[in-house]
Amino acid sequence: MDSNTASPYSPKWQFRFNFFEQHGAPNSPTFKAAYKTLPFGQKIKxxxxxxxxxxxxxxxxxxxxxxxxxxxxxxxxxxxxVVAFLPDVVGRAIGVAWSVLIALTTNYSYYLEKVKGDTSWNPFAGMRW
Structure with missing residues (x-):
């Protein structure tokens, strides 16, 4: 994304999109290397x-x-x-893990959809696995 033109996206999304544009998908070696150099707050962003x-x-x-x-x-x-048949503590753990997984994949999925035009059904494209 060109940072010199007006963008319909907030500065936070522009930062994310630029990072993905420069360093690729989260499963790429260049992303991992660049990600390690970011301060904690930017890693979260x-x-x-x-x-x-x-x-x-x-x-x-x-x-x-x-x-x-x-x-x-x-x-x-x-x-x-599935969780309905499991002990409560296991069900809660699965629920939390599932929510965290969605939180970890959303930013890159949005980048793929809005910048790359990828309208696939796969919300986990380009992730670390």
Missing amino acids: VNFNFFALFFSWIYLLILGMWRKALTILGITLVLMV
């Missing part, structure tokens, strides 16, 4: 989305990523059924 942590698929819908939102919603419903 690039890699974690607090709205996605708490609002999951609803936040993805708000961002306009309806395909990914439906994928997350479907997986969430399956997880809810």
